[in-house]
Amino acid sequence: MFMMFAMTSDSVGEIIKEVKVAFSVTNAQASLMHSLPMLGIALSGLFLGFLADKIGRKPTIIMGLAIFGVACYSFLVADDFLLIVSLMSLSGVAVGVFKTGALALIGDISSSTKQHTSTMNGAEAFFGVGAIIGPLIVAYLIHQGVAWQWLYVIAGGVCTVLIVGALFVKYPNYTREKSEKVKQVSVLQSLALIKNPYAFGFSVGAFLYVAAESAIYVWMPSYLVCDASTLRATYDCYTEGFSQTLAIYSVTAFFILRAAGRFVGIWMMSHFNWALVLMLFSGGIVLCFGAGLMGGKQVALYLFPLTGIFMSVIYPTFNSKGISCFPKHQHGSVAGVILFFTAAGAAAGPFIMGLVSDANGGDAKYGFMVATAFAAILFIGMVYNFVKNPTQKRLAEIEASEYSN
Numbered sequence: 001m002f003m004m005f006a007m008t009s010d011s012v013g014e015i016i017k018e019v020k021v022a023f024s025v026t027n028a029q030a031s032l033m034h035s036l037p038m039l040g041i042a043l044s045g046l047f048l049g050f051l052a053d054k055i056g057r058k059p060t061i062i063m064g065l066a067i068f069g070v071a072c073y074s075f076l077v078a079d080d081f082l083l084i085v086s087l088m089s090l091s092g093v094a095v096g097v098f099k100t101g102a103l104a105l106i107g108d109i110s111s112s113t114k115q116h117t118s119t120m121n122g123a124e125a126f127f128g129v130g131a132i133i134g135p136l137i138v139a140y141l142i143h144q145g146v147a148w149q150w151l152y153v154i155a156g157g158v159c160t161v162l163i164v165g166a167l168f169v170k171y172p173n174y175t176r177e178k179s180e181k182v183k184q185v186s187v188l189q190s191l192a193l194i195k196n197p198y199a200f201g202f203s204v205g206a207f208l209y210v211a212a213e214s215a216i217y218v219w220m221p222s223y224l225v226c227d228a229s230t231l232r233a234t235y236d237c238y239t240e241g242f243s244q245t246l247a248i249y250s251v252t253a254f255f256i257l258r259a260a261g262r263f264v265g266i267w268m269m270s271h272f273n274w275a276l277v278l279m280l281f282s283g284g285i286v287l288c289f290g291a292g293l294m295g296g297k298q299v300a301l302y303l304f305p306l307t308g309i310f311m312s313v314i315y316p317t318f319n320s321k322g323i324s325c326f327p328k329h330q331h332g333s334v335a336g337v338i339l340f341f342t343a344a345g346a347a348a349g350p351f352i353m354g355l356v357s358d359a360n361g362g363d364a365k366y367g368f369m370v371a372t373a374f375a376a377i378l379f380i381g382m383v384y385n386f387v388k389n390p391t392q393k394r395l396a397e398i399e400a401s402e403y404s405n
Contacts, residue, residue: 001065001102002123004158005095006130007137008072008151009037010217010255012088014138015148023081032085035347037092042343044096049336050190052101053329057108058171060332064098065163067091072156075149087152096339103323103335108172112403113324113395114270120320121265121313128259128312132252190333193326198394199334201381202322203341208378209314210342211349212285215371216311217251218350219357220304223364224250224297238301246301253305261312274317275389279382284310286379289372293365315342325394328402349374 016030052060071091078084106123110116138148193199224247226237238244246253268277288307292300319338326334353367360366385391 001061001098001162002127003130004155004162005099006127007134008091008155009095009134010131011134011138011151012037013217014135014142015151018142018148019081019084025081029081033088035351036085036089037095038343038347040089040092041096041099042340042347044093045100045336045339045343046190047187047336048093048097049100049339050187050333051097052104052332052335054332056171057101057105057332058166060101061098061105062163062166064094064096064101065159065166068094068098069156069159069163072152072159075152078149092343096336096343100332100335100339103319103339104328104331105171106320107323107328107331110403113321113399116324117269117274117317117320118266120316121262121269124316124319125259125262125266128255128262131255132259135252190336193330193334193337198325198391199322199337201390202318202325203338205378205381206315206318206322206338207341207345208374208381209311209318210345211352212289212371212374212378213311213315214346214349215353215368216254216304216307219353219364219367219371220250220254223304223368224301226297237297243298243301246305250301250305254308257305257308258312261309262316265313265316268313269317274321275382275386278314278317279379279386281310281312281314282375282379282382285375286372289368289375293368293372321391321395324398325391327398
């Protein structure tokens with residue numbers, strides 16, 4: 001599921017290039033293809049995340065996948081810009097539904113909070129794989145003269161297989177054992193979780209992380225362009241060979257390192273202090289961003305993609321630890337809250353960076369300064385988390401009550 005979602009969401013940049021030509025839309029209009037699905041995910045996570053706790057993980061996942069599948073297959077007849085944006089927005093709503101169900105399910109199948117973090121890194125690693133293959137599929141389709149909409153049809157096929165698999169897989173039936181608690185779940189109680197210090201703290205962390213991360217795949221190509229005044233990307237300022245190739249495929253390099261780091265994170269989070277790892281890795285992001293800006297494009301060419309390693313385990317760990325601070329009958333709701341802040345960061349981060357860049361002559365360097373500020377605030381928070389360890393007692397209590405069996 002995570003891989004399928006990433007195949008579509010992280011291909012938007014490639015798709016936007018085709019849509020702008022086909023429908024003669026402006027950059028602002030084309031940006032709706034990214035911002036509206038993110039808004040759909042955010043609102044769906046916040047207002048529908050409770051469904052995983054109310055009706056169960058399995059029905060919620062199947063419902064979300066069904067809506068996503070319908071949206072994907074509908075791209076076969078999507079020949080209008082408004083319809084394309086509408087279908088992308090619908091798919092975002094669907095993602096918010098099935099992803100909160102999947103995140104809650106990870107808690108159900110984990111035997112400890114530490115295993116929960118490792119499993120979450122594994123799931124997000126497949127998201128990283130989808131982020132790599134999605135744009136490649138789009139590029140291949142276009143090269144073969146096939147419409148990019150077939151990417152969504154392919155995703156719809158994967159979705160159909162997932163639905164069939166979900167129907168036959170036996171899910172943990174904890175909801176029957178805790179039916180009284182489950183009956184109390186509602187939208188209002190989900191919204192009330194925002195005021196909880198654990199849910200809010202990890203949600204703000206997710207917002208800051210995603211806002212900084214989005215600078216890489218949204219603005220790094222613009223920053224690395226040698227002559228920003230040209231309408232096409234030129235990398236003539238880099239030495240021919242590896243450097244020039246890396247400049248062209250810098251975003252792909254970032255995604256590969258992020259995916260590899262998450263697979264390693266499955267082992268890492270089982271053997272090391274998660275708070276220490278997050279403090280060191282968030283510091284690594286700040287160093288890479290700062291040195292890349294001070295050293296110029298020739299240095300950023302290597303350091304910006306390298307942040308994929310440091311970013312790899314941060315978001316899955318935020319998700320798992322944030323969810324683990326609550327009993328299992330609230331996992332869907334808190335996952336929805338964190339997902340809301342995640343999508344908000346993905347939408348707001350690039351937009352703020354774009355505004356700052358435009359205010360300074362359109363130079364993407366200034367957008368990366370904003371991203372560095374986001375990363376620096378995140379690092380300060382991770383230092384506080386490591387020194388004070390505010391979740392230690394809470395996680396121990398949950399470990400004893402929820403995972404003792």
